[in-house]
Amino acid sequence: MLHLYNTLSRSKEAFQPLKAGMAGLYTCGPTVYDYAHIGNFRTFTFQDVLKRYLQYCGYAVRHVMNITDVDDRIIQNARERGVGIRDYTRHFAQAFFEDLEALGIQKPDQFCYATEHIPEMVSLIRRLEEKGVAYRQDDSVYFNVSRFPGYGKLAHIDFAGIKPGARVDTDKYLKEDARDFALWKAPREGEDFWETEIGPGRPGWHIECSAMAMKYLGETFDIHSGGIDLVFPHHENEIAQSEAATGVPFCRYWVHGEHLLVNSETMSKSKGNFYTLRDLLDRGFDPAAIRYLLVSVHYRKQINFSFEGIQHAAVALRRIHDLIDRLAAVRQGAAGSRSLAEEAIAKARRGFESAMDDDLNASEALAAIFDLVREANTLLDQDQVGEEQARDIEAFLRRADSVFGTFFRRSELILDEEVEKLISERRQARLDRQFRRADEIREQLVRRGIVLEDTRDGTRWKRSLSAPA
RNA sequence: GGCGGCGUACCCAAGUGGUAAGGGAGAGGUCUGCAAAACCUUUAUGCAGCGGUUCGAAUCCGCUCGCCGCCUCCA
Numbered sequence: 107m108l109h110l111y112n113t114l115s116r117s118k119e120a121f122q123p124l125k126a127g128m129a130g131l132y133t134c135g136p137t138v139y140d141y142a143h144i145g146n147f148r149t150f151t152f153q154d155v156l157k158r159y160l161q162y163c164g165y166a167v168r169h170v171m172n173i174t175d176v177d178d179r180i181i182q183n184a185r186e187r188g189v190g191i192r193d194y195t196r197h198f199a200q201a202f203f204e205d206l207e208a209l210g211i212q213k214p215d216q217f218c219y220a221t222e223h224i225p226e227m228v229s230l231i232r233r234l235e236e237k238g239v240a241y242r243q244d245d246s247v248y249f250n251v252s253r254f255p256g257y258g259k260l261a262h263i264d265f266a267g268i269k270p271g272a273r274v275d276t277d278k279y280l281k282e283d284a285r286d287f288a289l290w291k292a293p294r295e296g297e298d299f300w301e302t303e304i305g306p307g308r309p310g311w312h313i314e315c316s317a318m319a320m321k322y323l324g325e326t327f328d329i330h331s332g333g334i335d336l337v338f339p340h341h342e343n344e345i346a347q348s349e350a351a352t353g354v355p356f357c358r359y360w361v362h363g364e365h366l367l368v369n370s371e372t373m374s375k376s377k378g379n380f381y382t383l384r385d386l387l388d389r390g391f392d393p394a395a396i397r398y399l400l401v402s403v404h405y406r407k408q409i410n411f412s413f414e415g416i417q418h419a420a421v422a423l424r425r426i427h428d429l430i431d432r433l434a435a436v437r438q439g440a441a442g443s444r445s446l447a448e449e450a451i452a453k454a455r456r457g458f459e460s461a462m463d464d465d466l467n468a469s470e471a472l473a474a475i476f477d478l479v480r481e482a483n484t485l486l487d488q489d490q491v492g493e494e495q496a497r498d499i500e501a502f503l504r505r506a507d508s509v510f511g512t513f514f515r516r517s518e519l520i521l522d523e524e525v526e527k528l529i530s531e532r533r534q535a536r537l538d539r540q541f542r543r544a545d546e547i548r549e550q551l552v553r554r555g556i557v558l559e560d561t562r563d564g565t566r567w568k569r570s571l572s573a574p575a
Numbered sequence: 576g577g578c579g580g581c582g583u584a585c586c587c588a589a590g591u592g593g594u595a596a597g598g599g600a601g602a603g604g605u606c607u608g609c610a611a612a613a614c615c616u617u618u619a620u621g622c623a624g625c626g627g628u629u630c631g632a633a634u635c636c637g638c639u640c641g642c643c644g645c646c647u648c649c650a
Contacts, residue, residue, distance in 0.1 A: 116579095134650075142650085149650040177648065263578070263646075287648085311648045333650025334580090340648075364580080365650070370642065372649085402598085403588070408581075408643065418587060422598045428612065457596095461589090469589045473597035483613055487606090541608055548610075559611050566612085 130323040134332035137174040138198035152405040171214040245292035261338035395420035442492025454478035
């Protein structure tokens, strides 16, 4: 049974959905003010694995992801470039979708844009006003934190001990209490705004997630996920405004992913260690290897990102790819040992599932996969893998890969005519025992990124893992 | 300053009370025309350091050192 570490309780809990067999999942998506960076994708990739493992466990998952397409940075950047918010965000949203695709991240069932849910947010804010937990100041609306007793329960912050005014409040808006946060911001000079029943303005950051999560998943839903930095204040504020309005628990399991670091530092533009997925693909890195790297480390542990790390991931992945190729090469009708293969598969399945059940321990799950790789290779060496066994092993790997999404993602290498000619020329050279010529051709192909392997059943070729620049 | 996390071999990385997974790299071997791939053997009496609890500690407790995060609309 799946256990998840719940930030709310700071402990691993058995996952018990509200409705048997169903899982409602809300993940905080990007703010589309720029290209998302690889650290952002670490989080989105982990959420993808969470979702896929829920599906693996048989849950019908309803996954909702927001796209924040209005906030201060967007307004500012769009203004600087002299384009409308909509035109500005459309470009980055599109880029985000392309990056998701490249990393093999499944699309959510529902993308929701903040700007398309203004009425839902307005109605939620009105509910809060009616309950007397929101107040107006200079045409903006704020949430009154002092009226919500549980404030701090997610972040585990005890506000009783914090002196008011101790922190510098950089928000340009006026609030009664430093902890209070904007639900609705009054329009400022020259900014886009919405004309609504609560007056003109634009939504605060937190309100969109509350409004959209409740619209699509209900007032109480199963899992809410995001990067660890969102615990406070974003998610804490979501809880406050949602529960103050409804009186029922907002979300039952809060699952947060750790950050990705570069040279032990958090990624930032000013430090120059800021990589987008595009940067990495331009450098020639394989998106499947990038995904493998992101997935192979436990989600609650920081990853220290490096190019070398991607290379290591690519090599590890190749070991799995090589087995898949060997299995595919097993001759039709070949006989093997059913019991040995079944035993190896069953052991791997147990290892995989118990690791993933334990708060998505992907490293341990991969260890079970690699144990199977070794055992399957041994059986192949011993001619114990027949057609049926090869199919069974591959089927298990596919099943596991329905979670990892990387074993079977390979870019196809198409041989051109010249390369094919060289390979067949080398075959003849070897038959003629012209080994010098054969080695020459092999060298020539390596320079073109193709590696040859001579096996009992003929020569296999594959793409070489040359280090990208 | 408050709160939280991390530190495991040459590199990456599991393991949270029962005697150190897994992937690379290195060394030796089997197979091969030679390679590659694959397989076998091998590489941490040791888990940042020092104490403590325990029959037993990488795991629990205390202190120290180093790194990271949150406490500001940053995944």
